[in-house]
Each structure stands twice: as structure tokens, then as C-alpha cells.
Amino acid sequence: xxxxxxxxxxxxxxxRSLVQRIERLEEEKRExxxxxxxxxxxxxxxxxxxxxxxxxxxRRKQAREAVREFDSMVELYESALDSVVDDVLDAEVKS
Amino acid sequence: xxxxxxxxxxxxxxxRSLVQRIERLEEEKRExxxxxxxxxxxxxxxxxxxxxxxxxxxRRKQAREAVREFDSMVELYESALDSVVDDVLDAEVKS
Amino acid sequence: xxxxxxxxxxxxxxxRSLVQRIERLEEEKRExxxxxxxxxxxxxxxxxxxxxxxxxxxRRKQAREAVREFDSMVELYESALDSVVDDVLDAEVKS
Amino acid sequence: xxxxxxxxxxxxxxxRSLVQRIERLEEEKRExxxxxxxxxxxxxxxxxxxxxxxxxxxRRKQAREAVREFDSMVELYESALDSVVDDVLDAEVKS
DNA sequence: CACTGGAAAATGCCGC
DNA sequence: GCGGCATTTTCCAGTG
Numbered sequence: 001x002x003x004x005x006x007x008x009x010x011x012x013x014x015x016r017s018l019v020q021r022i023e024r025l026e027e028e029k030r031e032x033x034x035x036x037x038x039x040x041x042x043x044x045x046x047x048x049x050x051x052x053x054x055x056x057x058x059r060r061k062q063a064r065e066a067v068r069e070f071d072s073m074v075e076l077y078e079s080a081l082d083s084v085v086d087d088v089l090d091a092e093v094k095s
Numbered sequence: 096x097x098x099x100x101x102x103x104x105x106x107x108x109x110x111r112s113l114v115q116r117i118e119r120l121e122e123e124k125r126e127x128x129x130x131x132x133x134x135x136x137x138x139x140x141x142x143x144x145x146x147x148x149x150x151x152x153x154r155r156k157q158a159r160e161a162v163r164e165f166d167s168m169v170e171l172y173e174s175a176l177d178s179v180v181d182d183v184l185d186a187e188v189k190s
Numbered sequence: 191x192x193x194x195x196x197x198x199x200x201x202x203x204x205x206r207s208l209v210q211r212i213e214r215l216e217e218e219k220r221e222x223x224x225x226x227x228x229x230x231x232x233x234x235x236x237x238x239x240x241x242x243x244x245x246x247x248x249r250r251k252q253a254r255e256a257v258r259e260f261d262s263m264v265e266l267y268e269s270a271l272d273s274v275v276d277d278v279l280d281a282e283v284k285s
Numbered sequence: 286x287x288x289x290x291x292x293x294x295x296x297x298x299x300x301r302s303l304v305q306r307i308e309r310l311e312e313e314k315r316e317x318x319x320x321x322x323x324x325x326x327x328x329x330x331x332x333x334x335x336x337x338x339x340x341x342x343x344r345r346k347q348a349r350e351a352v353r354e355f356d357s358m359v360e361l362y363e364s365a366l367d368s369v370v371d372d373v374l375d376a377e378v379k380s
Numbered sequence: 381c382a383c384t385g386g387a388a389a390a391t392g393c394c395g396c
Numbered sequence: 397g398c399g400g401c402a403t404t405t406t407c408c409a410g411t412g
Contacts, residue, residue, distance in 0.1 A: 014141060014143075015143060015151075018134060018137070018138045018143065018148065019148070019151055019152060019155070021134050022131060022134050022135070022148070022152060023152065023155070025127055025130050025131045025134065026131065026152075028127050029124060029127045029128065029131075032120055032123050032124045032127065033124065033404095035120050036117055036120045036121065036124075039113060039116050039117050039120065040117070042113070043113045046109060048110060048113065051406095053113065053114065053117070054405095054406090056110075056114055057114060057117060057118060057121075060114070060118070132393095144270065145394090146266065147266060147270060149402095150263065150266055168245070171241070171242070171245060175239075175242065204331060205333060205341075208324060208327070208328045208333065208338065209338065209341055209342060209345070211324050212321055212324050212325070212338070212342060213342060213345070215317055215320050215321045215324065216321065216342075218317050219314055219317045219318065219321075222310055222313050222314045222317065223314065223409095225310050226307060226310045226311065226314075229303060229306050229307050229310065230307070232303070233303045236299060238299075238300060238303065240410095243303070243304070243307075246300075246304055247304060247307060247308065250304070250308070318388085336390090339389085339390095
């Protein structure tokens, strides 16, 4: 008998497992997305406009990203500074 | 002192709570999306092509949707049929 | 005098031309959409239900898409098959 | 023989014609949309950013709408003014 | 006039 | 690194 359509070989098992895991995760994603919608609905119910809410969230996201960018800037300068300090120390040793 | 920027009125509290809940949920969404990516990576690692995997998953999804669509088709035909029945009954009354 | 607001440099000319072309095309799109509405109105006038009409058109569209999807499926299988053939040939060379 | 599937009655003819006209128009819409994409591609080719282009077009659209709104405002005031003039004339006649 | 469904646009991701 | 593609999000018309 052919396994086509009802593959039960090792590879088939593995494939089925992977597909099911992905489908389960995508189901989860949908559930979370629905919860987001529910919160927006609740917000609307107490008079908050969805568009404004979105704008606020976007703003906060940008702010967080700006902070992250700033931090990596600081790190960059710090490491640059370290190099300079190293160079200076090296120079002193050599002199 | 102005509350601008540090609103602590009732509405402000509510707004902050809503925004935080949404942000938390979107964080969750991102996490789940990452898990999906991980599974795809794992699949790739054992030799499955992502494209084929996607095709399989899409197919299964379509199958599920086809069932749903069939059901709404049936409903549409049923309501159309009801209209016809109504017309016929009306015609009998008038004759 | 500043060109701000009445840019007439080469780049400005080009930009204006592009913007106008896009706006003209979007106007066309709106006109065609209106014509679609007119046909639906005409259909309604001779007793066809818009909902059913939509269902018919959607169905035909799906049918066309199914053909396209089938074709890409075939392509996908063919390329997968090619890979397998390649692997087998590689294995023979190595053995 | 049943006409189901190959309806050639008068109503069927009409239905088919309507469906085809709609499908033709939707095809046109798609073509125009593609042309828009082409213009955007061309714009990109000469260094204009799609996002900026979109922003410009949106701005111009808003401007046109503002003008229209202004015009209807003017009309409103004009008709209000006419009423006042009428009232004044009436009052003069009566006095 | 709010709501849902579908089209249009934006974003993010993948492969080259 | 970027161009194309898929997904996601946003917007708008139609409907009840």
C-alpha cells in the first residue's frame, strides 16, 4: 500500500508535527489579536477613540525606540572613549 | 500644577491602563510570531523547505475556509428560496 | 526669491509631473469604480439582488485563482522534484 | 433538459452580460492600479521616496478638500447674507 | 450612524 | 543591502 495521503514514515511524522505546531501558534496569534480588539472595543465603550489610542501607542513605541537608539549611541561613545584612554595609556607607557 | 504629561485623573488612569494592556498583548503577539519563526527554522534544519511548508499550511487553511464558505452559500440559497416561497404565497393570496 | 512653494527647478518639474500623473490615474480609478456602481444599480433595477451578484462574481474570481494556484503548486512540486533528482545524482557521483 | 449550469433564458443572458461588464470594469481598475505602481517605480528610479510622494499627494488632496469646504462656507454665508438683505428690504417696504 | 467586510497601503521579512 | 513578496494594518464604502 502506498503512503501517499496517509504518510506515516519518520519524515511524515516530523512534518505533521511541525505543521501542527505552526498551526497551533497561529491560532494563538489570532486569539491574542482578538483580545486586542476586545480591549479596543472596551476603550471605545468608555469614550476613547481608536485612532487616538493607536496614535498614543505608536508614539510610545517611537519613544522606546529612541531610548534604545540613544543607549547604543552612548555605548558607542563609551567604547570609543575607552579606545582613546587605551591609546593614551599606551602612549604613556611607550614614552 | 498642570496635569499635562502626568495625567492622574480618573480618565487618565483608565487610558493608561488600556494602553498598557494593549501594549502587553502586542508584546505577546510578537513573542508568538517569534516562536513561529523558530519552528520554521527548526523545520529548515531537518531539511523541509519553508515554501513547501507554507503551501501545505495554506492548503489546510483553505480547506477549513471552504467548509465555512459552503455553509454561508447554503444560507444564501436558503434565504433566496424563502423569498421565492414568500412571493408564491403572496401571489396565491392575491389570486 | 525663494523657490519654496513654487519650485521650478528640474527636480521640481519632475516631481510635479509624477504627482500629477498619479493624481490623474487615481481620478480614473474613481471613475471606473463609479461605473461599477452604475452597473450594480442597473442590475438592481431589473431585479437582480446585489448580494447574489457579488457571490457569483466572487465565485468566478475564486475559480480563476484556483487555476493559478494549481499552476504554482505544479511548479512547486516540479522544483521539489528537481531537487530530489539533484540529490540522487550527487549521491551517485560520491559513491 | 435543464438549463442549470448553462442558462440561456432572457434573464440568464442579462445576468451574464451584467457580470461580464462588472468583471471588465474591475479588470480596468486593476490595470490603472498597476499603472500607478509603475509611476511610483519610475519615481523611485529617479530618487523620489514613495513615502514622501504619498505624503505630498495626501496633502494636496486635503488642500482640495479644504478649498471645497471653504467654498461651501462662502455659499452658506452668501445665502445667509441674502436672507438678511431680503429681511431688510421687507422691513423697508413695511415701514 | 455604527458596524462589518473588503480594498488599499504600510510594514516587515526573506532571498539574492 | 535592497528589491520583491507576504502579512498586517488602515481606511472606506455599503448595510442594517
